[in-house]
Amino acid sequence: MTTHTHKDFLDQRHLPHIWCPGCGDGIVLRAYTMALAELGLAPKDVVTVTGIGCWGKSDDYVATHALHGTHGRALAYATGVKLGNPDLTVVTLMGDGDAVTIGGNHFIHAARRNIDLTAIVVNNYNYGMTGGQYSATTPLNSKTTTSPLGNAEPGFDICSLAETAGANFVARTTPYHIVSLKNLLKQAITKKGFSVVEVITPCPTYFGRYNINPSPVANMHWLKEKGVPVAKYQQMTEEEQAQHFVIGAFVNKDRPDFYTMYQQINSRNGTEREGER
C-alpha cells in the first residue's frame, strides 16, 4: 500500500488560493489534508463535497474526487454520493451559510438520518465571499454589512443543533488549536454516522474588522482567548461563559448510520415479502 502525505491531497496548481491574508480557511484545509494522509486514505477513496462561499472554494485545492455544487446543498449531494457508492469516504466542506443557513434543512436531516458523512463546518460568523453580510450564526448585536448597527437576530449554536438533531460525533475547535483540529477531523472522518466539526474561523476582512480587529494576528489571539475546553468552561461564571465559546468533542456515540439501518430493515422485510409477490 502506498502511503500518502498531506501534499498528495492538496492540488497545488491553483495556489496561491483566493482567501484573504489571515483567513482561517487555509489552515482548516491544511488540517483536512493532514487528517486524510494520517488516516492512510488515498485521494481516490475520498470525495470532497463543497458548497458556495469562501470555504466553498476549497475544492479548487483538493486532489481527491470533488463535487462543488450549489449554495447550501453540499450535504444533499454528499448523501447521494455516499448512497451511490457506500465504500467512499465522503466529506463536506461547508461554511456557516451553506451548513446552517440556506442549507439548514439538509443539515438537521443529515444528522437525524445519521448518514455516514463528515461535515467540516467553517464558521466565520458571516458571508465573506459576498461582502460580509450576516448569516444564521452571526451573534446578536454583531456588525455586518447587512446589520450595520448590530444584528437583531441571535446566531445558531451549530454544535447544539447537530447534537439535538442526532449526529454521532460533534466537536468544535479553531484553526489556532491546529493539533486538536487535525485530531478531531480524524475522529470525525473515521466515525461511522454523521459527524460534525465546527471550526470557528477568523475573517479579518469582514467579521474581524467590524467586531474584533482587522489584523490577522489579533483574530488568532481572539480565538486563542475565546476558545476554552469544556472543563475550564464549566468553571466559568455565566457572564464569563457568554464571553467565550467551548471547544472539544461534545458528542461521540455509535447510533447505527442510515445505510446500515436501511439494509437491516430491508433485508428483514425482503424475506417477509417473498410470499406476496
Added chain:
Amino acid sequence: MNRPVGKQFMQGNEACVFAAIDAGARFYAGYPITPSSEIAELCAEFLPQVKGVFLQMEDELGSMAAVIGASAAGTKSFTATSGPGFSLMQENLGMAIYTEVPCVVVNVQRNGPSTALATRPGQGDVMQTRWGTHGDHPIIVLSPSSVQEYYDLTVRAFNLSEKYCTPVIILTDEVIGHMKEDLVIPQLDDLEIINRKVPTQSIEEYRPYQTGDDDIPAIAPFGSDYIVHISSSCHDETGFSNSKPQTADKLVRRLHRKIDRNIEDIVQVEWFGARNADLCIIAYGAVSRTAKQVVVDAEEKGLSVNLLRIITHWPFPDAQVKEALNQAKAVIVAEMNLGQVAQEIQRLNSSHTPIYSLTRIDGEMIIPSQIMSKIEEVMRS
C-alpha cells in the same frame, strides 16, 4: 424482485418504476407529491430488492442534489415530482446540465400554478421544462401518451441521459400517471441499455471534461482510479473552476452542440391519420389521446384531419412541425395550458398557416367533442 414481463396491466407511474429499474436505475431520491407519489412508493418497495436505495429527502432541492451525487458516484439515479416540486428542482437541474451528470427527472404534471388543483391533470409545465432553470442551456424532454410509452420512454430517458451526459425530463401528466392500461414489458435481453462513456486515457493524462469530436465527455464515477472533479462553477477540461471568458464560451457552446447535432437521434414524433390531411391537430401527452379519437371520428364524418403528436418536447421537433404547417390548411394545437406549445409553433410558421390554439385549464381533460367542434368551426371558415 419478481420482474414483470410480457403482457401486463398497470398504472403509468408503476410502469415508469419498472422501466427505470430495467434501465439500470438503482437510486431514487424524492419528496412525495401528487400525482407522482406512486413512483416514490414503488421505488421504496422495489429498489432495495435490486440492491438499490430509495431515499425520501427533506425536500425537492435536496432530492435533486442527492440524485446528482449518486449519479456522480456511478449509480443511475432518478427522481419524480410534480409542478411545485419541479420548481424546487430547477436550481440543481441547471447544475446537472452544466456538470453533465446523467439523471432522469419525471414531472407528472397537475393543474397549476401553485397548489391549484393538485389531483387534476394539467400541461402547464412545458415551458418550465424548457426554461425553468437558469442560464442558457439545452434540455431533453420526452412526453409519453400511454402506459406502454411511459415504460418505453423511461428506458429511453435513461439511455439518452447516459449517452449525452445530461439530465432528461419525462414530462407526463396526472392522467397518464394514474391510468391503468395494458402494456408489454420486454425481456431484459431485448432491451437496449446505454451506459455512459468510460475514460480511455491514462490516469495521468485524464481530464474528465475533455471531449473528442462527439462533444461528449467521459466522466468517471467517484471512487475510480480516475480522479474526477465536478464543479458547478465555470470549469475547464480538468473539471476545476476556471473563470476565463473563453472557457465559459467554449463550455456552454459545447453543451448546446452535443444536443443540437444529435437532433435526429433525440427527436421523435408520431403522425396519426392521413399524412396529407387538410387539418392537422398538434397535441402531446394525454391530450393526444383525445386527438386520436377525434381523427377517427372525423374520418367517419368525412373530414380530412390528422395528428402530429409530439413525443420529444425539447429539443423541439421543428422540422416535423414545419412539415405540418406547410402541408395542412390549418393547424389546431390542443393543450391543457393557455397555448405554450401553440406559441412555439407560431415561431415556425413562415408559411402563415392559420394556427388555432385550443386550450383548457380547469383541471378537466380536453374531450373529443371539444376538438371536434373546433374542427367544424375551422372548416366552416
Added chain:
Amino acid sequence: MKKKQWQFILAGTGGQGLILAGAVLAKAAISEAKKVIQTSSYGAQSRGGFSQAEVIISDGEIYFMKCDKPNFILALSQAAYDKYKDNVTSECIILYDHDTVISNKRMNDKGYSFNQRAIELGNSKVINSVALGAILKLCPILENESVIRKLKEELPEKVVPLNLEAFEVGYREVTP
C-alpha cells in the same frame, strides 16, 4: 347486445371496494384479450368520501381514456347518482343502490338493494362483488368465468367464497 366499446363508471363512497371492482372488471377483460383502460378518483376527492373507478373495455384500440359517453353507471351513493343523472345519454344504464339513492326514474334507471343484500350476506364489504354480478348480468360483454377467476386472484383467500356467493346473488337477482 355486443358493443365495440363499453364505458363503465363505478361510483360511490370510499370503503365500498369500487376501485377493486374496477380492477377485477379490467383484468377480466384483459384476460379475454380486450383492450382496457382503468382510471380512478384520487387524493382529497377520494378521502372526502367520494370514490369512483372508470373502466373502458374495447375490442380495439382505446384512444380517449376518460368515460365521455358512459354506457353503464353504478351509483352506490346519492352523490354518485346526482353527478351523472343529467349528464348521460338516455341509453346509459344507471344501476343505483335502492337503499341509499333516490332515483329520478330515468328510462334506464335500475334500482337494487345492494347494501341490504350485502349485509344479509354477512358483510357489507361484499357490496362490490354483488355489484359485479349485477353488472355482468346487465352488460354481458365478459364471461362470468373470467370475472370469477380474477375475483379469486385479487381477493384474500379467506374472503373468496363469500364474495363469489355475493357475485352469484347480484347476477341472479338483478334483472335486465
Added chain:
Amino acid sequence: MIIKENVQIKIDERLCKRCGICSEFCPQNVFSVRNDGIPQVTAPENCTSCHLCDWRCPDFAITLEVIS
C-alpha cells in the same frame, strides 16, 4: 541534554500573504518579519520542529522539513 534535529524551514514568498501568524505564534521566536511583511527565519537554532508554523500557515507558504 536535548539533541536537536536538523530542521529546514522554507518560506515560499509567492504564496505568503504576510499575515504574520507564523512569527507571532512561534513558541520559540524562530522568525522575524521583514519590512515588506514577509517572515524570515532568523533564529533557526531555536526551532524544536513543532510544525506549528507550517500547520498554521493559512497559505501553504511554509515547509518545515526535518533532515535526518
